[in-house]
Amino acid sequence: MxxxxxxxxxxxxxxxxxxxxxxxxxxxxxxxxxxLGAADILAALYTDQLTFRPAExxxxxxxxxxxxxxxxxxxxxxxxxxxxxxPVEELETYGSDDSRLPMSGMSTYTPGMEISGGSLGHxxxxxxxxxxxxxxxxxxxxxxxxxxxxxxxxxSTWEAAMGAAHHRLGRLxxxxxxxxxxxxxxxxxxxxxxxxxxxxxxxxxNVQRVDGNDVPALLAAFDAVAAQAADDGAxxxxxxxxxxxxxxxxxxxxxxxxxxxxxEHEWAICREQLDEGHRARTETRxxxxx
Numbered sequence: 001m002x003x004x005x006x007x008x009x010x011x012x013x014x015x016x017x018x019x020x021x022x023x024x025x026x027x028x029x030x031x032x033x034x035x036l037g038a039a040d041i042l043a044a045l046y047t048d049q050l051t052f053r054p055a056e057x058x059x060x061x062x063x064x065x066x067x068x069x070x071x072x073x074x075x076x077x078x079x080x081x082x083x084x085x086x087p088v089e090e091l092e093t094y095g096s097d098d099s100r101l102p103m104s105g106m107s108t109y110t111p112g113m114e115i116s117g118g119s120l121g122h123x124x125x126x127x128x129x130x131x132x133x134x135x136x137x138x139x140x141x142x143x144x145x146x147x148x149x150x151x152x153x154x155x156s157t158w159e160a161a162m163g164a165a166h167h168r169l170g171r172l173x174x175x176x177x178x179x180x181x182x183x184x185x186x187x188x189x190x191x192x193x194x195x196x197x198x199x200x201x202x203x204x205x206n207v208q209r210v211d212g213n214d215v216p217a218l219l220a221a222f223d224a225v226a227a228q229a230a231d232d233g234a235x236x237x238x239x240x241x242x243x244x245x246x247x248x249x250x251x252x253x254x255x256x257x258x259x260x261x262x263x264e265h266e267w268a269i270c271r272e273q274l275d276e277g278h279r280a281r282t283e284t285r286x287x288x289x290x
Contacts, residue, residue, distance in 0.1 A: 001216060005048070007285055009215045012082050013043035014278045017247050019078035021270050023094035023101075029261045030095070030103065033244040033251055035075030037179050037213070038146075041240055042079040044218045045144065045175075049226070054084035057111040061141060064130050066114050068123020068147040069177070073105035076113070085112040121154030123147050124174060128160050131169040135231055142171045142229055150182040152193040158203065165204030170233025173225050174205075177212065179242045183258045196239055205237045212240025248273050 020035035045065065052062040067076050077094065080086045086100070093099035100109050105117040115126055127145035134141050151157050164172050178196070180187050187193065200207045206228065210217040218240070225236040245251030245260075248270045254260060262270070 001219060003285070003289065006215050006219065009040070009043050009048055009219065010281065011278075012047045013039040013215065014247070014274070016043055016075065016078040016082050017274055018271070019081050019088070019091055020074055021248075021267065021274065023074050023077065023091050024260075024262065025267045026092060027095045027103070028264070029259065031071045031074055031258075032260050032262065033254065033258070034069070034072050034177070034179065035078060036248060036251065037242040037244045037246045038072060038075050038177050039078070039246065040213050040215055040218060041146070041175060041177065041242070042075055043082070044215065044222060046079045046083040048219060049222045050144070051141070052083070052085075052112075057085060060139065063142045063144065064114050064127075064134075065112075066123055066127050066130065066143065066145045067105050067117050068115075068126075068145055068151060069120065070104040070106075070117020072146070072148075072177075073101070073103065073110075073113075073117070076105065077101050077110070080110075080112050083112075086110070120148065120151045121156045123151070124157050124160035124164075127172060127174070128164050128167070128169065131164070131172040131235075132167060135169070135171070140171065140231070142173065142226075143169075144173045144175060146175045146177065148182075149176060149178040149180065149187050149193060149196075150190070152176070152196065153191045158199075161200065161203040161205065164235040168232045169235045170228070170230035172235040173229075174235070174237040176237065176239045177242055178239055179244045181244055181258055200237045200239070204234055206234050207237050207239065209239040209241070212242035213246050247277055 016039040024032040050063045053059045081088045094101045095103045107113045107116045131143045208221045210221045221238045
């Protein structure tokens with residue numbers, strides 16, 4: 001795998017995190033931790049994997065990315081800005097009245113937002129419908145559903161998983177953000193879902209589990225999925241272990257991290273820590289290239 005490819009995605013993930021912090025500061029709070037944790041996944045998808053046209057969000061040939069976790073919209077908006085789907089300057093309107101960027105994802109408001117993320121557990125069911133419809137029309141576009149480990153608590157998710165395998169939706173991919181945290185506390189304490197690899201495999205899916213904050217591992221996993229995508233085949237799932245607040249040590253250690261309240265003086269610290277980490281990573285890459 002080319003170092004330049006990895007560096008491009010890592011740099012995009014840094015900017016996505018930067019954009020997310022900027023949007024969070026507008027509100028003073030929000031789902032910033034999830035955006036930081038999922039930034040590497042979103043960067044890999046929107047700068048390396050998905051087929052789309054930034055100026056034509058409704059282009060029929062686009063891959064469909066469905067954000068089941070509507071509250072992660074802050075991260076997806078940042079990815080949209082990185083991809084050129086929405087202007088960077090528009091991020092300043094996040095969560096404001098009449099903004100196209102509401103705090104929870106709404107397909108009626110935002111270009112590129114395929115579905116409105118409401119009650120968790122619905123996304124994979126909708127994704128199955130998308131995949132069935134595209135196949136019926138002879139459209140080879142892929143469907144990628146982003147969901148959280150908390151959604152694995154929901155029976156509807158597993159019904160959809162069984163349905164996707166039954167209908168052999170080989171162009172459907174589920175990406176699960178396993179950050180081990182839910183609104184009510186650690187995922188393992190709310191409802192233990194492990195062993196998730198074996199459960200997805202038992203439903204008939206191709207399964208990979210990777211460090212969701214390791215860009216080379218993510219790219220390898222997505223490449224493997226792309227190589228086996230087919231009109232008639234097993235769907236694929238990538239289980240991504242991530243860290244809430246990734247890239248900002250101050251936020252990585254927050255105990256109450258599902259919906260973060262960040263003090264006014266802390267935003268500058270968050271940016272400084274993110275920038276410092278990015279500089280160190282860039283210097284390491286440059287040294288390795290010598």
